[in-house]
Amino acid sequence: MKVLTSRGAKALCLVALVATTAACGLPRSGPNKAEIFKGSVLKEGDAFIVTVNQRVTRATAVIPAFGFTSGFLNAGVVGSDTINPGDTLGLTIFENVRDDPLLGNTGQRVSALEEVQVDGQGYIFVPYAGRIKAAGQTPEGLRSAITRKLDTQTPDPQVTVTRLAGDGSAVSVQGSVGANGVYTIERPTRTLSAMIARAGGVSIEPEVAVIRVTRGNHTGKVWLQDLYSNPSLDIALRPGDKIVVERDTRAFVALGATGAQNRVPFATQTLSAIEAIAIVGGLNTNLADPTGVFVFRNEPAEIANAVLGRKDLRGDQRMVYVLDLTQPTGMFEARDFVVRDQDTVYVTEAPFVQWQKTLSAITGTAGAANSLSDVGTGG
Template identity: 45%
Template sequence: MLFSILASCGLPRPGPNAREILASAQVLNAEVLAVPVNADVARFAGPEDLSARTGFPNSFLARDRIDAELIYSGDLLNVTIWENIDDGLFGAIEGPSVLTEVPVDDQGAVFIPYAGRVQAAGRTIEQLRLDLVEEISAQTVDPQIMVARIPGNGATVTVLGSIAAQGVYPIDRSARTLRAMLAKAGGFTDESELTEVLVQRGHVSGSIWLDDLLAQPQFDIALMPGDQITVRQDRRAFTAIGAVSGQSLVEFPKPTINLIEALGLVGGLDPRSGYPDSVFILRAETPTRLQQLGGAAYSGQRQAIYAFDLTEPSGLFFGEQFNIRDGDILYAAEAPYTQFQKALSAITGVASPVSGLNDTFSN
């Protein structure tokens, strides 16, 4: 009788038990798919798609370094002109005439006296020099011309994030690749293994772990005008709830962690209530992946419940192969006997004061 009363009251617990979780997956059908984890599932569903962090698009990798001699709108040019006559067009009494910091305008042209507006953007320094020689030769004898480029805001990249000196930097001969530009910006303020470098180029982006960028030369991509480089720390996390020693939101301590490591980060299962054969990962999966796991065909993300039995040695190996992903929920159900223990505690707590009252009345 007393057990029935306690059951009807509903004893507190951290969440659904294993039977209830699996039963809900059957009721919800296509909304939720329950997947017992074996070797194939661990290999297929566990690895996280880190392609966005392990390389760049082919369009980035295939791009050649820009020509450091190429002129862009916004650049400044220093033009030096030597004339072979004493009373030259540019009025220098001795030595050359020097035109300093001549701007390349928004239309890509420069204005040079006696040559007029000359197209500069999109041409190399040598091509512009030859154009100026041709224009000015019509008015003076055998001019000798030298052109030097000062990189301006027409060929720049923006560097942001965990970097010593954030700012806008020109792409010049000394900094035409990603690693060189990061060095030019003063290096990193945080060099942990969770540091990643993101490059945004128009509507296309790619990112890579800092360690991979430094270790693998093929990822030292050529930069293009307008690129935005962001150095940031990885902020992926999972949530651990249920019969674990420490329920919390846990940030990834390294690029990849598996289920066994995730349990270690929260202190393992609660020794009083955790049950190793009822450990679950709840995850939003894509339609394609769920169909491959045996789910029905539908559109949009649905939930998958991956069930682990860690009482079996193979279950521990599967947990080691199964990587946690950003946003996962690690849930450990209570052991079946836990509710019985709680019931006993509740009975003991009710029975004791009743006995005390009986003693009182008997006196």
């Protein structure tokens, strides 16, 4: 029987430990490039892997299309003096008699009817004039109607009508504004931007603010910045409109050899791949492979067909877009490639990182073997 020397025993122990380490695998942040490419449909996988170029960038450059329908855009500005059901009016009637006025006491020529409510059918009640249609009229038109009704009962009555604040011409403003509340449509606040200003303006970053307007069964959205830059989107308001200012809810996930791994909200309307990488701290200089930047996405069939030059795909398709930042145009492609909601941006580790981990594991394993051998021999 051969007896192993101490050195031979150590070597055998080292080989066994290295084999065990290799079999168990080493820690890493995710799949490497080769493993991702194995998932390609060309290798019986279920994802299309596409290298990003100018054509791909153009085909995938899609951002949310917000805007208002023609029903919103074509609505004219409401007259600031138009009376609506629910409004409150103030009436003052001057009678040209002293001894026996129709509405007041003897010697009282002026009668004030404060806070007269326009009912749901649009009518008000005036003593001795009866029910009069007020909704749809201006204060001047209503004044003439009341004057005609009273003129047969009191000589030359003089009537004034004032439209006070009322629910009938109000809109609600909610969400990320200075002061949530119900606001009356008045002469200075007959448009969307003016009403938002009346509510104290937006309280979040303008770059991520989305304005939603609901009118009856119809809803439209617009970016706040688009509202300011495009006057045609500054729609006229209607009584009952519901205005909500909210933060953009889009986000992407960053994983792999980046400065941080997290779910990241969009900070602007459009976000490029290079901006997405910068937001999470850039590539980890100790780990990242700049030739292996991937964007994982479920792509609508229309776009997937355009990217792949096909017409037969149906339904959402799993797409993996590859960016190589070391190529002559790689940085430009990353700058132009648009990241979309729910994308996953993944950066692979450089090949030498696994070698370093393997060597570190071997060195650590060898040290452990030596320690065990020393203990066994009493050295």
